[in-house]
Amino acid sequence: MTALGVVGGIAQPVLIVAGSPVLVGVMRQVRAHLEGRAGAGVGQPWRDLRKLFGKEAITPAGTSEMFRAAPLAQVATTLVVALAAPFVTTDSALGVISDLFAVVALLAMGTTVLALAGLDTATAFGGMGASREMTIIALVEPTLLVAIFALSVRVGSTNLTDIVSATLHDPARVASPVSLLAAVALVVVVVAETGRLPVDNPSTHLELTMVHEAMVLEYAGPDLALVELAAATRLAVFLGLLANLFLPWGIATELTPIALAVGILALVVKVGVLGAALAAAEVFMAKLRLFRVPELLAGSFLLALLAVAASFFLA
Amino acid sequence: MALGGSVQIRHVDAGSCNGCEVEIGSAFGPVYDAERYGARLVASPRHADALLVTGVVTRNMAAPLRRTFEAVPGPKLVVAVGDCARNRGVFAGAYGVVGPVSDVVPVDVEIAGCPPRPEAIVEGLRKLTGR
């Protein structure tokens, strides 16, 4: 645990928690402008959260501690990832858990507790959302782990700090077939895990088209605020990981105010651009039928497998 | 009403002819864009602050409307959209009708019209959001 890591460990969670609703706001604004509307402004998600924290807390009759604990657990797992992974600084405050497998598994854990809460509500919608989410998770895992495999092969380690540093020192690596294939595979994974189009529609009202929303139909007030905050921070974390695994330039490698400012600015710009691109792409896409999603995920798995093969045969 | 510029709305059709629904759809569309004032339609009353009730309350929808109102976390508001919701409108005296929305749940904002123009709906929503 170095001083750089400690500073990063404080700056990253604060930045990500504070900035992720703004990211969601930016994405909604991009979508609104492309649809010809004015939109509510980038600060609207924060206004929503502030209002939700002031509302009444409700526990539906018949639910257990699982229902109340799930939003907390989701935010907690995302916070730990924000703390441990390299977003603003290469060194991590908790370097011993800055392992790509551990980070990915933590994020999956966050989804899983929400699925359990969905089942706990004893409604058909909750169960449906949980069932669909678990199917998607099960099919995303192979792509995710094989893509991690591809990324870690050249570096010889799955430690995030090592991977990011290796890419910083060898920029030409980014343009290699391994990187490109792994990047495309991971984009599909990020879309699936964060519940964006074409896998899931975050703003739908039709329950039969819901995956993530169906699990949270019972949440109200502060619980709902935590769920929405968790969704926003997960999106920011996934986009941040995508950005820093493939385009890490700008990340702070030394403990100077300039380097830290550049690191924060770089993260904001990279995640903002990726988010805006994702929102723009969403406008032109329709949601895939649930039973077409495995085809999409199988395609991304094939790309990840090709990335690993490329790392061996093109060594 | 200190909602701070953000109002999530759950629409409930208590027995309308869908004329008001068409106008509400226009109000949230690109031309009138009620969302830019901070109002957003949500899928569940638990997520909502306000109920947007259209239509006269029929016998079958009286209890569901009441249950929807109870499901909304406080502080909550009810907006009655259209003349049917305000005072039975053209369905006054019909056999399947319980009454206007205010007979079933307390109403905070009324939007007049049969159907109300989208600008009137947006104006009513702006009273809620304060933007």
Next chain:
Amino acid sequence: MNSAINTAGAGLGTAGALAVCTALVATAAPARVRPVVGSVGTALTGAAGVAAGIAAVAGQSMSVTLPGVLPLSGVSWTLDALGGLFIAVTGAVAVAGSVYAISYTRSHGLESRGVQAVFPLFVAAMLVVPAAASVGTLLVCWELMALTSLLLVLAEHRQRDEVTDAGRWYAVMTHLGFLAILAGLLTFAAHAGDDSFAALRRAAHTMPPWVAGVVFVATLIGFGSKAGIVPLHAWLARAHPEAPSHVSALMSAGMVNLGIYGIIRVGQDLLGGGPRWWWLLVLALGAVSAVYGILQAAMSTDLKRLLGQSTTENMGLVLVGVGAAGLFATAGQQVLAGLALGAALLHVINHAAFKSLLFLAAGSVLRATGTRDLDNLGGLRAGMPITTGLFGWGALAASALPPGTAFVSEWLLLQALIHGLPSSGGVTSTVTAIAMPVAVAAVALTAGLAVATFIKAFGVGFLAKPRTEAAAQARESPPLMLAGMGLAAAASVVLAVLPGVVLPGIGSAVAAAGVGGESGSARAAAGVVTLRLVGVTGALSPLVLVLALLGASLLTAGVVRAVTAGRVGGARRVARLWDCGGGPLSSRMEYTATSFAEPLQRVFDDVVAPETDVDVDHHEESRYLVRTVEYRRRVPDRIEQRLYQPLLKAVAAWGVAGRGLASGSVHRYLGYGFYTVCALLLLLAVTR
């Protein structure tokens, strides 16, 4: 008789003696006291086994040879670190299961002399198999283990018909496996001239490769069927659910490990490693078992059957590690081989801990509700909160998510596989370059499906509302059953948070298997709080992960409380479930296990191929009016249908055809004998 008695030997001897004494006393004791006597005696046996195992792993080895006990070969036992690890695991599971059984056997009517006397003998047989040091000893102990477990599986055959069917499958398959092991080891011993393991080790160098291959494949078939590896897994999904729950726990968490032990002992230790194709075969079988097992579990709605199929999956993952270790060893990468085998052994230990917890909890549910069908359970949280919490922890531990137990061993396994690729300094060969990514993909798919399976088992079975009257009436288990579960849960918590405590022992076991280089202990990873991989780059600290999660949760909860204090919100209100306003929701509207798994079943339709039955009952007046619709979906085991049924049909057809030979004519029978002798004489004349 030559012997070196120390703690290891004394422990094992005590265990054996205790088991026999318990069996005798349990036979003589009156019915009221019998369960307590039998279970306590077995618990002590298990504890002695744990002591012996730990002593052996710590370096004390023991050798005993008793030439007179068995005709022709005598018995000989040698306890080394590899055997000690498996003995310790079995003993620990036996302790937890026996404590549980004190209450469980009383409430399930299992006080009969047969069950209570055979139970300690079963545990004792499992404890001595890893210590066997000659072919004869191993085979006798193996058969003893099979017979005692068969008797225990059949314990409830009077109450249910499926038990007899399960027992029949188990008996046939375990004895076919025994024959395979017999064939393999006897070939080996014939070549070596003597049946002691020391002689076998020496003779391995001079064996022709094809003989070694035959030995390996035969023992792989035999030991693999005991471990529940595809395609010899059919007995596991049948026998484990039908056995009493504490016996299921012992079988799934203790006995299947001995199959793994056999493969490592024969393949790595006795045969000395062997060519690459052996370990590719093991890797392939492991990967297929893992994926197939968890796929079947994901489709299953029977709680104990789900757990049994999950055992196939976990043993498949262990074999992936064993196969990878063998591959690396043949390529000379001893460090990686030690890492892979260490990961496999850690998974054996972890699996024993969480699988025994899960089976014991399933037994509690069975006792409280009378049913194992997830579609009829639910809402158990209200009546059985402690069991729900324990099963919830077990489900987390089994689903390979942090901070669960299986996460650490899967992380180690993935690290071993990832570092095996040539570009990261691993093995330089095309075969490995293809095998490693496929293995990683298989492990990843099983991890994803395992999450779905255990969320289904926990969420549908324990949360939400009860689906039947039986589930609504469930009450918490008696304290001794909770204590047994608590022991298993405590073990899995320790393994999840501080796996470093068992890693030195695993290192000794790996070295005893002949893998991992010249150093005395081939440690996969060093450190207690943080696991740092030895020889390759990689580190993980499960303890820091858990503490970070707890800290983040507390921080979030604190911030939320501070932000919401004194706001308009007020206290938390208990509200009616949002039912879309239409009226109260019945438990029929909840998702069942079948519906939960339906999207997965559609995705894997070609592999799973379920059978659907729809029965529509019409009104007498008109075919347009429907009275009832009954929908039934069965997910049969495809491998059983495609492989076993044709085989059984062929054997039956062969038997029927053979009836033609028994015509009743004495002349014909004399003719058979005459012609057979002529043919034999001809054969001998030609081949001599």
